[in-house]
Amino acid sequence: xxxxxxxxxxxxxxxxxxxxxxxxxxxxxxxxxxxxxxxxxxxxxxxxxxxxxxxxxxxxxxxxxxxxxxxxxxxxxxxxxxxxxxxxxxxxxxxxxxxxxxxxxxxxxxxxxxxxxxxx
Numbered sequence: 001x002x003x004x005x006x007x008x009x010x011x012x013x014x015x016x017x018x019x020x021x022x023x024x025x026x027x028x029x030x031x032x033x034x035x036x037x038x039x040x041x042x043x044x045x046x047x048x049x050x051x052x053x054x055x056x057x058x059x060x061x062x063x064x065x066x067x068x069x070x071x072x073x074x075x076x077x078x079x080x081x082x083x084x085x086x087x088x089x090x091x092x093x094x095x096x097x098x099x100x101x102x103x104x105x106x107x108x109x110x111x112x113x114x115x116x117x118x119x120x
Contacts, residue, residue, distance in 0.1 A: 041069075042068055042069075
């Protein structure tokens with residue numbers, strides 16, 4: 001009887017920890033930011049998704065998603081360039097006049113080639 005009560009109390013405590021973790025997860029600002037971004041870019045509102053009733057509606061929606069996803073692809077021109085032709089990502093690019101070694105504490109790269117370099 002006492003062992004059963006201890007197991008029940010342990011299960012209740014674990015349930016409380018799981019509920020608390022779920023509450024913390026919902027408050028995550030990173031998760032909320034991604035959710036808001038994807039909801040707006042891919043038009044994931046309930047009213048829009050409820051309008052998909054036929055295969056043609058689905059294919060039309062997927063075409064819109066494909067076009068919108070270009071904004072999130074780093075290799076896409078839509079990722080780098082505004083509609084006005086202005087660069088979004090590469091503004092303020094720093095030009096290096098000579099090689100520059102960066103010392104990072106705890107980082108010990110092991111490179112076999114003398115001519116190896118990383119371009120920024």
